[in-house]
Amino acid sequence: MESLLMNILGAVTTFLLAFAVGMTYGxxxxxxxxxxxxxxxxxxxxxxxxxxxxxxxxTAIHHGAMHFLGPAFIMVSSVVSLMFIPVLTNNQWFPNLNFQGDLIFLIYIMVFGPLGMALGAGQTGNPNSAIGVTRGLSQMVGFEIPWVMALIALMVQYKTTSITGLLDIQVQSGHWFMFENPFAFSAAIxxxxxxxxxxxxDIVGAPTELASGPMSENGGKFLFVMMSSGSVFAFVKLTLIVDLFMGGASNLIILVIKTFLLYMIPVTYGIVSPRYRTEQSITYFWGWPLFFGLIAIIYAVFF
Amino acid sequence: MKREKATTLYIGPQHPGITGNMMVRLKVEGDTIVGARTEVGYLHRAFEKLVERRNWVQSFTMMCRFCVPEPDPVEESYARAVEMLDNIEIPERAKWIRVLVLELARISSLLLWHAGQGHSLGLYTMGQWSVGDRNYILDLFEDLTGARIYHMFIWPGGVRRDFPKGFEDKVLKTMDYLEKRLEDYDNLLFENSIFQKRTQGVGYVNPEKVIEHGVVGPVLRGSGIKSDIRIDDPYEVYDKLKFEVPTQTGSDIWARALVRRVEIRQSIRIIRQVIEKIPKGDVYTKVPNPQKWKIARGDAFARTESVRGEVGMYVASDGGAKPRRVHFRGAAYVHAVTLLEEVLIGQNIADVSAIMNSLGTCPPEIER
Amino acid sequence: METLLEKIKDRVNANFDLKDYKIYTDLKRVDLFFNKEHIPSVLLYLKEQMGFRHLMHMSVVDWIEEGEFEIIFFLWAPKEKVKIFVKTRIDRDNPVMENMDNIWPQLNTYEREFKEMYGIEFPGLVAPEEFILESWSGPPPMRRDFETDKYAKDNFATRPGREDAQDVRETIAKRSGEDIPDFAKKYSR
Amino acid sequence: MYNDKNKQKIVDIIKNAARKHSLWVLAYGTGCGAIEVPATMTSRYDAERLGVRGAATPRQADVLLITGYLTVKTLKRVIRVYEQMQDPKYVIGFGSCTINGGMYFDSYNTINQLDLYLPVDVYISGCMPRPEAVLEGFGKLQELIGKGIANGAQQYKENLDFYRENQKKVIKNWDFQDYNW
Incomplete structure (x- = not known):
């Protein structure tokens, strides 16, 4: 009983930490x-x-049940994926639900949020939302393939589908996977x-094209939920990459340093780049990232 | 593909991607535009009606408000038209100061274009930089005319006042600074591979159509035709200045961007020449008492090269103290409705804002 | 220059029924006056045969005393660098003008505007009803007999206390309880 | 909720403190004043350091900036946009033409007095107001929000009949839905 309480307390702490870190990074x-x-x-x-x-x-304006559920789906997706990620190595304050195969489950649950948002945005009847969602889903097809390939490469190479398992291998051997399989790391990044x-x-919510796309009918509390789940999700992604490729973190300071450095990659790239069009964005992901993903799998299988 | 039902998408009037306050109603299939309709009139203030109730000098305060991003060419057109009507000869120094003001206005408007083009494609840093740097040009205006945006400086009979003390040095310093910054702009915008990918081949206008629609300025020059009123129909002292008119043959957003990239450098060159060669003397001719100023019956049409093309002013007088008719020809007037509707068809909805920026759509001068 | 302008005038005169003309040598400008029914053929001739490719502007002037609208087309020849103003007059009470947007597509915009602002009819003009105004019920507003100040006074309320152009500093000072400094009183109207 | 300062609850004080430091301005350039808004947002004046930021759609925005004269055609859209915004919402009248018509006092197509049609919280005078003046206007609005007396939206709801009557007088093709949120 006590351990269950501790687990719940730990989950709440994890969420608050993710929220705070994500927001501060933003x-x-x-x-x-x-x-x-x-x-x-x-x-x-x-x-x-x-x-x-x-x-x-x-929040006086709403467009029906699905519109309410849209942000909720995103939040659920973020929080559930957060629960599967070991925030720190061997720390009881941040428990996580781990089982053999949770990495595959994570791949699915991370896609769940955008799909929920698609349902919510569809009901608003705003054409900007609808177009934004279509773009978001097409773009997801683009980047999910190299991402999944990078993860498959890891799973094949180390014969485990558990995040904790992958993390333990890194901690025990002392070698980070970003050096062990640099191709998978490049594809994932x-x-x-x-x-x-x-x-x-940023083609989904492109303001000068779609007036913030799927978010255009969401104000007030809806936007609050979206914003906070976005922050949590950013933390999830950063921590996941740190766990999978950079050997995890044994305390919070190291975690913050590693995730912040990782976070700077999209931020700095974003400052000086105009926006891709949808098909250009997909072409981009099916270029080098896909190539790296393929190489990573070949590398994992043969070496 | 015909199965898809076309969606109606409203770009504007409240939309972050629209230039100013107008609306484009798009029929969209997927991401492709199959029909476009412009709706204007959100900024109609009836200037041309109001000048009927104001005398020749009072009307002049309205002129700068015709086009907000670049008010000086409009003032210049009006002033020159009135001078043509009343046969006023303006002093030599006033002409040089006018050229300086016009070129400064060009630079400020081109910087605003940099911002708009970057912003429309999601490169917000460009917008922040160039609008920030535009403040230095506005500072010069403030020094010279006392206002940041609406200067009311070029008026019938010359300009309102001479340079303040030390103004020439300030101008040169600002130009030096700007030239340094333009290298940064090159690195950020023109050498950016994504920007090139987004603009090359997008927003193509058939050169034949450009001429047919009477569109001039960078759009015409971007489609390979060398045309500039400053050279073809020189006014003030442009015939004494050396500058190049850039042309490109792509006729797309990228070609127009390259034309404008050179134009801002040419404006800096002209300003340097003006500071070097400007003669001494008076800056205005005495005009009659504004309350009693009557102009003999007649009409005049003056046009000036602005960043978006030629702006013209038709002024007709009936011999009275107030203008009979002042009709403004905006550079955007001829393309924002008819040409834009044709150009947008077949384009991606992601490019609407970029195309409008590239053509130089400016709603206040369409509706006046 | 003068000979060039004369030549242009003569060439037009040879082909069309020129009513009147005026030449401004220093402005490189020729004014040609025609009857309204000649205008489309004149414009087409000038554009196709004489190189006046660029229509700079089109304008309408309301000469209410003479009961006529003056319609002016401003043409520019990029090669010869000459301006031609083609002018015609139409009846003010029954204003009808030929639709010419097949010569220059941009004329479509102009014609839509003049239809709305002056009430000039262009038979065959393909365009939506409204251009600038929205559900306008009064007379065409750019006609000189339409009084804009009266309309504004009737429809839009003015803030009380600002009916005239008097100095408001005293009112504001009274309201806020501040004194107008002495140097400023000198400039009071 | 929008009582005067003496009656402000602690919750409201916290809420207002957050609201005043996070003003999202709707990206709608209704008039020529829109040219000074980019300048206000960029490097020299940088309104973002005060929490002022652009918002793309009315649902997300807090502040409606009426940048200059309003033609009748735009007024209709502005009212629509205003009604779509969510409480609490504020209106800033920008430039002389929103106060008393400015130089367009006799134009047949522009309204003269904005506060007959929309509740205005802060006016910024000038034609056009400099970015410093715009920042001061935002400062004034923040002050009013902090005191809890920037209650334009409340006023609009309570005096809806008055505003509706004025709006209908000007806008000929009236086709609005009821405003009940």
Whole structure:
């Protein structure tokens, strides 16, 4: 009984940590972008203020049940994937649900959020939302393939489909997979550029094209849920890559350093890039990232 | 493919991607546009009606408000038209100052175009940089005319006042700074492979159509025809200045971008020449008392090269103290409705905003 | 230059029924006056045969005292670098003008505007009803007999206290309880 | 919720503190003042450091910036946009023409006095207002929100008949739905 309580407490702590870290990273991103643009920029806690304000706004307009469930789906997807990810190595404060095969489950559950959003956005009747969702799903086809290939390469190479298992191998051997199988790492990193949806892959909510796409009918609390689940999801993605390729983290400071460095890749790339068109974005992912993914699998099978 | 039902998509009037306040109603199949209809009129202030109630000098305060991003060519057109009507000869120095003001306005408008083109394609850093740098040009305007946006500086009879102390040095310093920044812009925008991919071959306008529709300026030059009013029909002192008119043959967004890239450098070159060669003397001719100023019956049409093409002003007088008719020809007027509707068909919805920016659509001068 | 302008005028005169003309040598401009029914053929001739490819502008002037609208086309020849103003007059009470957007497609925009602003009919003009105004019920607003200030006064309320162009500083000072400084009083109207 | 300061609850004080530092401005350039908005947002003036930021659609926005004169045709769209925004929402009238018509006082197509049609929280005077003035306007709005007296939306709801009557007088093709949220 006590351990169940501890687990629940730990899950809540994990969520709060993910929320705080994701939000702060978002704020830091805004600050960094502002500095590149010769501006002073907002304070790093600006995202918290924005989130609280969005939460305090009234939400009087809705478009039916699915519209309510859309943001909820995204939140569920983020939180569930968070629960499967070992935040720190061997730490009882951040328990996670692990079983053999959770990596495959994770691949599915990470796609669940955007699909839920598609349902929600479809019901608003706003053509911008509908087009944005179509674009998002097509783009997902683009980046999911190299991403899955990178993960398959790892699974094949180390004969395990458990995240914890992969993490343990790295911790015990002391070799990070980003050096053991650099091709898989490259494919995963390039695919993660698309997952973050920053420029040049921000085609889903492209403001000058679709007026923020699927989000265009969501204000107030809807947007709050989307924003916070987005932050949690960013943390999930960063931590997952750290766990799979960079040997995990034994304490929070190392985790923050590693994830922040990883986070800087999409951020810096985004500052200086215009937006791709949908088909250009897919072509991009089916170019080098896919090639790296293939090489990674070949490497994993034969070496 | 015909099975797909066309969706109606409204770009504007409230839309972050639209230039100003207008609307394009698109019929969309998938991501492709199959029909487009422009709707304007959201900014109609009836200037041309209002000048009927104002005298010749009062009307002049309205002129700069015709086109917000680049007000000076409009002032220049009006001033020149009134001078033609009343046979006013303006001092030599005033002409040079006018050229300086016009070229500064060109630079400021081109910087705004950089921002718009970058912003429309999702490159927000470009917008932040060039709008930030535009403040330095506006500072010069503030020094010279006292206002940032609406200068009301070029008026019938010359310009309102002479350079303030030390203005020439400030201009040269700003130009030096700007030239340094233009290298950064090259690195960020023109050498950006994604920008090239997004613009090459997009927004193609048949050169034949450009002429047919009477579209001029960078759009015409981007389709391979060398045309510039500053050279073809020189006004003020442009015939004494050396500058090049760039042309490109692509007739797409990329070609127009390259034309504008050279144009901003040529404007800097002209400004340097003006500072070097400007003669001494008066800056305005005395015009009659504005309350009693009557102009003999007649009409005049003056046109000026702006960043978006030629802007013209038709002024007709009936011999009274107020203009009979002032009719403004906006550069965007001829293409924003008819040509834009044709160009958009077959394009991707992602490019609507970029195409409008590239053509130089400016709603206030369409509706006036 | 003068001979060139004369030549242009003569060539047009040889082909069409020229009513009147005027030459401004220093402006490189020829004004040609025609009857309304000649306009389409004149424009087509100027565009196709004489190289006036570029239509700079089209304008309408309301000469209410004479009961006529003056319609002006501004043409430009890129090669010769000459302007031609083709002018015609139509009846103000029954304003009908030929639709010419097949000569220059941009004329479509102009014609839509003049239809709305002056009430000039262009038979065969293909365009949606409304261009700039929306559900406008009054007379065409750009006609000179339409009084815009009266319309504005009737329809749009003005903020009380600002009916005239008087100095408002005293009112504001009274409202906010501040004193107008002495140097500023000098400039009070 | 929108009481005066003496009656402000602690919850409201916290909410207002967040609201005043997070003003999302709807990207709608209704008039010529829109040219100074980019300048306000960029490097020299940088409104984002005060929490002012653009929002793409009315649902996400807090502040409706009426940048200058409003033609009758735009007024209709502006009212629609305003009604789509979610509480709490604020209106800033930008430029002389929103206050009293400005230089377009006798135009047949522009309204003269914005606060007859929409509740205005803050006016910024000038033609056109400089970015400094715009920032000061935002500062004033923040001050009002902090005190809990920027209650334009409340006022609109309570006096809906008054506003509707004025709007119908100007907008000929009235086809709005009921405003009940």
């Amino acid at each position: 704020g830091l991103r805004r600050k960094i972008v502002a500095r590149v643009q010769n501006r002073y920029g907002p304070p790093f806690y600006q995202n918290f203020i924005d989130a609280f304000k969005l939460y305090s706004k009234s 390039l695919a993660s550029l698309g997952m973050f949806r920053y420029s040049p892959f």
